[in-house]
Amino acid sequence: MSKVEQRYQAAKERYAAIGVDTDHALEKLKGVKISVHCWQGDDVKGFMNPDGELTGGIMATGNYPGAARTPKELRADLEKAFSLIPGKHKLNLHAIYVDTDEKVDLNEIEPKHFAPWVEWAREQGLGLDFNPTFFSHPMFKDNYTLASPDKEVRDFWVEHGKRTRKIAEYFGRELGQTSINNFWVPDGMKDNPIDRFTPRKRLMEALDEIFAEKLDEKYTREAVESKLFGLGAEAYTVGSHEFYMGYGITRGKLICLDAGHFHPTEMISGKLSSLALFGKGMMLHVSRPVRWDSDHVVLMDDELVEIGRELVRNDLLPHTHIGLDFFDATINRVAAWVVGTRNTQKAFLKAFLEPTAELKKLELENDFTSRMVITEELKDFPYSDVWNYFCEINSVPVGFDWFKEVKSYEKNVLLKR
Numbered sequence: 001m002s003k004v005e006q007r008y009q010a011a012k013e014r015y016a017a018i019g020v021d022t023d024h025a026l027e028k029l030k031g032v033k034i035s036v037h038c039w040q041g042d043d044v045k046g047f048m049n050p051d052g053e054l055t056g057g058i059m060a061t062g063n064y065p066g067a068a069r070t071p072k073e074l075r076a077d078l079e080k081a082f083s084l085i086p087g088k089h090k091l092n093l094h095a096i097y098v099d100t101d102e103k104v105d106l107n108e109i110e111p112k113h114f115a116p117w118v119e120w121a122r123e124q125g126l127g128l129d130f131n132p133t134f135f136s137h138p139m140f141k142d143n144y145t146l147a148s149p150d151k152e153v154r155d156f157w158v159e160h161g162k163r164t165r166k167i168a169e170y171f172g173r174e175l176g177q178t179s180i181n182n183f184w185v186p187d188g189m190k191d192n193p194i195d196r197f198t199p200r201k202r203l204m205e206a207l208d209e210i211f212a213e214k215l216d217e218k219y220t221r222e223a224v225e226s227k228l229f230g231l232g233a234e235a236y237t238v239g240s241h242e243f244y245m246g247y248g249i250t251r252g253k254l255i256c257l258d259a260g261h262f263h264p265t266e267m268i269s270g271k272l273s274s275l276a277l278f279g280k281g282m283m284l285h286v287s288r289p290v291r292w293d294s295d296h297v298v299l300m301d302d303e304l305v306e307i308g309r310e311l312v313r314n315d316l317l318p319h320t321h322i323g324l325d326f327f328d329a330t331i332n333r334v335a336a337w338v339v340g341t342r343n344t345q346k347a348f349l350k351a352f353l354e355p356t357a358e359l360k361k362l363e364l365e366n367d368f369t370s371r372m373v374i375t376e377e378l379k380d381f382p383y384s385d386v387w388n389y390f391c392e393i394n395s396v397p398v399g400f401d402w403f404k405e406v407k408s409y410e411k412n413v414l415l416k417r
């Protein structure tokens with residue numbers, strides 16, 4: 001028996017004493033797929049116009065060496081990251097990550113321009129999710145795309161949105177896993193608008209036009225992602241939380257909550273149970289705001305733990321698609337993926353290792369003292385021994401060992417770019 005397994009057996013006994021079955025927790029964790037976002041690998045540049053400006057009110061800061069410059073490099077980096085993350089997951093692509101020799105614009109993209117991604121995902125046993133790219137393009141005009149007062153601008157983006165649906169449908173059909181197509185639209189205003197209503201009406205109508213054709217939900221489903229503000233859109237964002245709550249619920253779309261898209265003290269964990277009662281499902285962009293929507297790498301902080309608990313305690317995982325969204329260019333990008341993804345998995349493991357039924361019973365009995373004592377004592381339980389065993393049985397490095405592999409990849413591959 002390996003050292004890791006010995007420690008697991010000891011942890012298993014401790015958890016069993018409080019009524020938690022660690023084998024069952026590991027089974028559950030195996031079923032949690034994370035949609036790893038491709039854009040951490042190249043600072044959201046994409047391959048359509050990588051030297052262009054990153055617009056839409058988002059920003060990647062830093063100049064750490066080794067960013068991927070081609071789809072091949074990005075796939076190699078992702079392979080390295082996935083080899084260090086236990087389990088089988090999904091990759092989340094943005095439309096600007098075309099892989100083709102053709103010069104193709106956002107309103108011209110077709111499934112064939114993403115065929116190498118599909119081939120690769122099939123080989124790797126990954127699913128593919130997708131996002132239209134409503135930014136970093138000259139048709140992002142006066143801070144507007146779908147909500148633009150200019151019909152030519154709106155039509156360009158409506159066409160783009162429609163095309164992404166066909167691409168996501170193709171991903172779903174080819175790979176046998178529903179492809180979630182997540183719509184985030186940056187439109188907004190720097191200063192106080194006079195008319196908040198009309199741009200929202202235009203956005204609603206443009207989205208309705210994009211979604212008019214019914215596609216098979218077996219292959220693709222759409223999510224809509226709200227935001228509070230962006231750089232240069234500090235006063236008003238057309239696609240606010242209320243806008244997309246209404247839109248998602250009335251149109252049967254998944255509602256995407258990005259952890260960085262709310263007021264600084266507003267947490268998405270507290271919203272999940274309400275949304276789950278009314279919506280048709282949720283998508284998460286697990287991210288980490290630091291003072292603003294800064295898209296920092298996901299760390300094991302209180303909010304991450306709480307997101308895991310909320311989804312597990314209320315059995316919401318079957319209705320939730322877990323995606324990541326961070327892009328830090330000041331650190332090794334492969335390490336960023338590995339830390340953020342493994343942390344997200346660990347948060348779910350922590351939640352699976354909780355005696356939830358017992359805690360719910362105590363709460364119903366108003367025994368808040370026991371509730372507090374158990375949840376506090378649990379913080380010192382050896383969840384990391386269970387996690388390490390999960391890594392071992394999934395044939396990925398345990399503990400710091402994954403970082404040695406990243407450092408050697410950095411030396412042999414990334415620093416040579």
Ligand SMILES: C[C@H](O)[C@H](O)[C@@H](O)C(=O)CO
Pocket residue numbers: 039044058131184225227258285293325
């Ligand atoms: C690149 C992403 O799609 C983007 O980050 C979006 O999801 C977002 O969160 C914008 O702030």
Ligand SMILES: [Mn+2]
Pocket residue numbers: 184225258285325
């Ligand atoms: Mn996001």
